Amino acid sequence: MRISVKAPAKINLTLDVLYKRPDGYHEVEMVMTTVDLADRVDLWPLASDEIRLECSASYVPDDMRNHAYKAALLLKERFGVKQGVRIYIEKQIPVAAGLAGGSSDAAATLRGLNKLWELGLSLDELAEIGAEIGSDVPFCVYGGTALATGRGEKIALLQAPPPCWVILAKPPIGVSTADVYGNLRLHEGTPHPPTGDMLAAVRTQDFGLMCRSLGNVLEEVTVELYPQVRQIKELMAASGADGVLMSGSGPTVFALVQKEAKVQRIYNALRGFVKDVYVARILGCAEAEILA
Missing domain, CATH: 3.30.70.890 (GHMP kinase, C-terminal domain)
Structure with missing residues (x-):
């Protein structure tokens, strides 16, 4: 059984930084939306209890430095999953580009593994877990258009912007x-x-x-x-x-x-x-x- 999940890039229509918080993060206020430039994340179950990650781009790390790997490990440990997974990322979104490619891959991994491992988690629960991986991951879990506040993890969904x-x-x-x-x-x-x-x-x-x-x-x-x-x-x-x-x-x-x-x-x-x-x-x- 293979599960394929689309991982779209995001752009910031606005990005405001209000102040630096006592915890070292910045308080932000951002309007973000997804575009149809997207990676694809494929997931297969493994009989062995391991996470195996591969990517079409050889320079993308295949270990804990990769947000998708982190997402799989976090779900595995949090819910005591004994089944392994092979993850393959087909990259289209450029890396380190301000388009949340890594965060979107992590969000796609969370959504896909929720189905593959039959965890029954809601999008809100997946977004909460995603916030432990990176500030853009909760938005990417939902997709669409949103106002993001806090350090980026508080999401208020909006209607789609004018098409263009x-x-x-x-x-x-x-x-x-x-x-x-x-x-x-x-x-x-x-x-x-x-x-x-x-x-x-x-x-x-x-x-x-x-x-x-x-x-x-x-x-x-x-x-x-x-x-x-x-x-x-x-x-x-x-x-x-x-x-x-x-x-x-x-x-x-x-x-x-x-x-x-x-x-x-x-x-x-x-x-x-x-x-x-x-x-x-x-x-x-x-x-x-x-x-x-």
Whole structure:
């Protein structure tokens, strides 16, 4: 028996950091949504009591450094599961890109193993377990669109944003989320994204307001460390994108485009500058992601 689970990438329509908490984490407020750029996680039962992880990308770790492996081990130990599992990840989402690829793989593993091992856990219970793995995992368990608060683990589901094309471009660099947060200096003049306006844009399906409300408080930190991010943003805007923003802690930048005629022009302009360019659509609503 094989179970296949779709693991979609996420983008941040807004990312605000409010303050640093006593526990060392940052209090955040983010509107996130899924796009149809996705990994696939395949799961098979093993007779032997072990976790065996393989990935189409050779540079992805196959041990506790991998969020999907952590997810399997956590479920196994928490519920005393004696059956083993083979996990195969077909990677499409770039690594260390600000698109929650590893977190989405972990969430897909949680959902798939819940079925494979017949644990009978609800999405809320899986999300609570996922929060022990990483701050983006709870959102990825639910999928769709949500307002995330706390350290990112408190999820309020939203309706899908206005439909549009999403062009994503990742420069050939990896960004450490810890380094970006470590270099963030919040002060009285720090510009914060208009989260309320973004929520209104989603609620009223106002594409123009959605584009005007894009904002990421981490962006200025990342562009100072990696000027390529600013160059991609400027190129997207000059090529006619309706809205442009860096996702997560970067380095991936995305452009929102409503008219399909603009998509190829922006894609071609970016391909002359960076290799990793992807065209996707906003998924926006949670879908049945267990494929088999």
